[in-house]
Amino acid sequence: MSIGSTSAGATVGTVMSVSEGADDVTAGLVVRDTVAGYSTYLEAERLAGRSVGVVLTMGALHDGHGSLIRQAAAECDTVAVSVFVNPTQFGEVADLVGYPRTLEADLQLAHEAGASVVFAPSITEMYPGWPTTPTTTVTVRDLGRRWEGETRPGHFDGMATVVVKLLAASGRCRTYFGEKDFQQLAIVRRVVHDLNLPVEVVGCATVRESDGLAMSSRNVRLDADGRAAALCLSRALTGGVQALAAGAGRSDVERAMTEVVSGEPLATLGYAVLVYADDLEPADDLASDRPLRLLVAVTVGPVRLIDNLDPRGAM
Numbered sequence: 001m002s003i004g005s006t007s008a009g010a011t012v013g014t015v016m017s018v019s020e021g022a023d024d025v026t027a028g029l030v031v032r033d034t035v036a037g038y039s040t041y042l043e044a045e046r047l048a049g050r051s052v053g054v055v056l057t058m059g060a061l062h063d064g065h066g067s068l069i070r071q072a073a074a075e076c077d078t079v080a081v082s083v084f085v086n087p088t089q090f091g092e093v094a095d096l097v098g099y100p101r102t103l104e105a106d107l108q109l110a111h112e113a114g115a116s117v118v119f120a121p122s123i124t125e126m127y128p129g130w131p132t133t134p135t136t137t138v139t140v141r142d143l144g145r146r147w148e149g150e151t152r153p154g155h156f157d158g159m160a161t162v163v164v165k166l167l168a169a170s171g172r173c174r175t176y177f178g179e180k181d182f183q184q185l186a187i188v189r190r191v192v193h194d195l196n197l198p199v200e201v202v203g204c205a206t207v208r209e210s211d212g213l214a215m216s217s218r219n220v221r222l223d224a225d226g227r228a229a230a231l232c233l234s235r236a237l238t239g240g241v242q243a244l245a246a247g248a249g250r251s252d253v254e255r256a257m258t259e260v261v262s263g264e265p266l267a268t269l270g271y272a273v274l275v276y277a278d279d280l281e282p283a284d285d286l287a288s289d290r291p292l293r294l295l296v297a298v299t300v301g302p303v304r305l306i307d308n309l310d311p312r313g314a315m
Contacts, residue, residue: 028111029107029110029111029115029116029117029118030116030117030118031107031117031118031119031120032117032118032119032120033119033120033121033122033125034121034125035121035125035126035169038080038117038119038121038169038170039169039170039171041117042078042080042117042170042171042173043171045077045078045116046171046172050076050077050078051075051076051077051078051173051174052076052077052078052079052080052170052171052172052173052174053072053073053075053076053078053079053080053173053174053175053176054072054079054080054081054082054166054167054170054173054174054175054176055068055069055072055079055080055081055082055115055175055176056082056163056166056167056175056177057081057082057083057084057106058083058084058085058086058099058217059083059084059085059100059101059102059103059106060099060100060101060102060106060217060220061083061102061105061106061109061110062109062215062216062217063207063215064178064180064206064207064214064215064216065081065109065113065178066109066112066113067178067204067205067207068176068177068178068204069081069109069110069113069114069115069176070113070114071176071202071204072114072174072176072202073113073114073115074114075174075202076173076174078116078117079114079115079116079117080115080116080117080118080119080170080173081110081115081117081118081119082118082119082120082121082166083103083106083107083110083118083119083120084119084120084121084126084162084166085099085101086126086158086159086162087123087127087130087158088127088133088134088137088154088157088158088161088162089154089155089156089157089158089159089162090155090158091152091153091154091155099217100217100220103120106118119166119169126162126165134161136161137157137158137160137161138157138160138161138163138164138191138195139156139157139160140156140160140187140190140191140194142279143156143183143186143187143190143279143280144156144157144160144183144187146280146281147183147271147273147280147295147297148183148297148306149183151270151297156183156184156187159184159187160187160188160191163188163191164191164195164197167192167197167199168197170199171198172198172199173198173199173200174199174200174201174202175188175199175200175201175202176202176204177201177202177203177204178203178204178205178206178207179203179204179205179206179308180206180207180214180215180216180306180307180308181306182277182293182295182308183280183295185201185203186277186278186279186280188201189201189203206307206308208234211231211234212231212234212235213227213230213231213233213234214233214234214305214307216305218303218304218305219305221301221302221303222300222301222303223301225266226266226300226301226303229264229265229266229267229300230267230298230300230303230305232260232261232263232264232267232298233261233296233298233305233306233307234307235260236257236258236260236261236272236296237257237294237296237307237308237309237314238314239256239257239259239260240253240254240256240257240272240274240294240296240309240311241294241309241311241314241315242256243255243256243257244274244286244292244311244312244315245311245315249286250274250282250283250284250286253274253294253311254272254273254274257272257294257296258272261296261298264298266300266301267298267299267300268298268299268300269297269298270296270297270298270299270304270306271295271296271297272294272295272296272297273294273295273296274292274293274294274311275292275293275295276290276291276292276293277290277291277292277293277310278290278291280293280295291310291312292310292311292312293308293309293310293311294308294309294310294311295307295308296308
């Protein structure tokens with residue numbers, strides 16, 4: 001399903017949407033819905049000597065996205081935000097259909113956080129010929145095969161493919177990704193490196209609710225009991241940090257996290273692992289100085305949730 005195009009001249013609060021052909025926009029938020037219009041806008045910004053920061057999203061924006069936009073705005077002259085619900089990274093049609101689409105609210109949040117332009121294309125703009133799937137896809141074999149990749153076949157291929165398409169349309173830029181989806185961040189970094197894209201990838205700290213739950217568009221699908229149960233993710237990460245600080249090896253660290261999740265009757269464990277942060281392989285040599293990451297995934301009711309933490313940084 002398409003998130004829809006944005007009509008020329010529409011207004012959302014103080015946000016102004018302008019036609020693709022407008023040459024002089026001095027106020028408000030510019031909205032583009034074609035690749036050509038978006039690319040031309042950002043190229044003009046670079047030719048004017050302005051640096052470009054890009055935040056790629058699937059919409060349903062929350063303050064976690066807002067933090068990415070604000071960091072991009074603090075570090076770049078022009079900030080672009082994409083809002084595109086990418087169909088190729090959904091394994092189930094029901095998940096794609098049920099994904100929240102809140103474009104007007106997204107435009108408002110993006111504008112208030114400091115965005116200059118929002119790219120909100122239709123599915124057929126991004127994938128001409130849809131519903132025929134593209135014959136060219138991007139696959140990161142090693143980083144994409146474990147953890148989320150094992151339980152969501154094809155997800156990372158779809159994600160990596162649309163990221164390459166969006167970054168190609170964006171041109172030379174810095175792009176900002178949250179550490180909450182740590183495996184996604186690792187894959188994006190590898191794709192940019194391996195394909196020599198003219199892009200700097202910036203990882204940004206996870207934004208959490210006051211009770212420790214990582215902000216996610218999926219959180220709105222939790223009922224009150226599920227919301228309370230979801231706190232087992234952050235508790236499990238804390239248990240892993242404590243075990244590592246006490247000198248435990250990888251298996252004991254993972255056992256400590258697993259026990260926390262097992263104590264929550266409404267949560268079903270996907271995985272709770274200690275990995276190297278660069279390649280996401282199991283961290284068996286804790287005497288090395290390689291960066292580490294704790295990863296945990298659980299299902300609460302119908303909602304799959306993930307979280308992660310740098311254990312050494314949390315000690």
